[in-house]
Amino acid sequence: MTWMVTGGAGYIGSHVVQAFRDEGIEVVVLDDLSSGHEQFVPDGVPLVRTSILDTAVVTGALREHGVVGVVHLAGFKYAGVSVRRPLHTYEQNVTGTVSLLRAMAEAGTPSIVFSSSAAVYGTPDTDLVTEATATAPESPYGETKLIGEWLLADAARATADGPLPLRHTSLRYFNVVGSGREDLYDSSPHNLFPLVLDALVQGRTPKVFGTDYATPDGSCVRDYIHVADLARTHVTAARALSDGRALAPVYNLGSGDGVSVLQIMAAMARVTGIDFAPEIGPRRPGDPARIVASGAAAARDLDWRMTHDLASMVATAWRARQVAERA
Template structure:
């Protein structure tokens, strides 16, 4: 028996795959490689290249493999771009999830761990986000993730689907030298690419109501996040009681200024970031409590900021 990881060739999905393998659990991957990489897939893992919008592909996959459950990481993850491409975002994140759930139902697979997002909260009016914080997404991406959670909830009521959704905040670092974040929109790869190109990194605003004037956010290590996916899958498989949603958050957060200083120290490249205008609507501080996940999902911040930056930098240089 195995767990299917959708999007298992991507940055986060590939770490989830390796966390399952490290626990002795077989996996199968489906990924269309729109943002993933074939060389992120371990040679021993069955790999189906294609979209989860393809119902025939999913039917074949489930028929050819004994699947215990699904970790659903695949999706269109760019919140800013989703504002310009709402139809594409909903197709990739809502329609595709519906197709996947129908394929699971047809195959008698009744467990799923869903990759959700902090984007479901929008701009919360509290500086410590909990699972009970009101949801008010501000982009088609955030809306699509919240709809994904509703789909799981409704399937749970209708069919008994066992499920949980993990709301990510800012995922960084690397657990393996061959795996690194290639997103053109995330802070770490943007800074690294600037440094490797000899450019000065930029940050948005230094006049926030924070100790150093830069905004404070929650950054978590991808390997820690991956472990909690395995813990969630194991609890679902054991039939244990589990919450419908969990925040994977640090509880304290770090400022963008701290990240810049740490990146300079770790890379050995001295720089003072250029200050661009702050973005409209960006709150001073957003940090999430991870207490529920700590209680149930083996969630723990096992890496310091320096370790997160070092692992990400090492992985990026190893790929150069």
């Protein structure tokens, strides 16, 4: 049994690949390396260097490696940038998913775990987001993730009575942090953890945008989950689909609690040993005070659980950042 991880050379994808290997499941990576790192692909794991937009190459790779399912992580993931580059975002995330589903149908690959996003909710009007919370994406990125979910559902309905019905589920999550291995790190220029760690390494002061929100310490509260916990749950979902278990179309992978930006800054100072007081700036337009999701459904069906606290999230990210700095 071989699974393909699209975007498997990226930060999250490489952890998913490692999680599959830890479970003894064969895996192949498909990545165009536009944001991934070839060194993140373990020795012995085939790397197909191509875009998911190249349907023929993807089809050939699925057939060549006898792929039974796909974890689909490839895509353009920057919500803010997507506002400036909507056509690129739609091409990569919507057209790319259409291409992948077509390749899967042609190759006879029946299962897919889709990396969705909590961006599909926009700014929810509830303190705790569930799968029943209304979707109202506020960026092209969030829109394309929701459309990706629709594509899977439509393809499944269209093939339900055929010889090879599509089995699928989508995992929605917020902020993924930490590291499961010291040689795998988050290199995103937009995510909070690498931005703060880069600033500290370079002698700059990290910045907090707004401390006058209606939260316990005045800063925004967000949902943070450890990348290793996330990766393990992708594998659990893949196994469930391979075993023919019925899964819900979407699951939130959330903490049910949340962490404030100021709490993260304090943890960064404690773990790194770099004493600093963050610079306080004005609110950014569109930043809600709190976005936290319930992971209850995923805990029930996918054994989703948080095994890392905030200190562990920061410590593992910091160690990986130090290893990358020495490399």
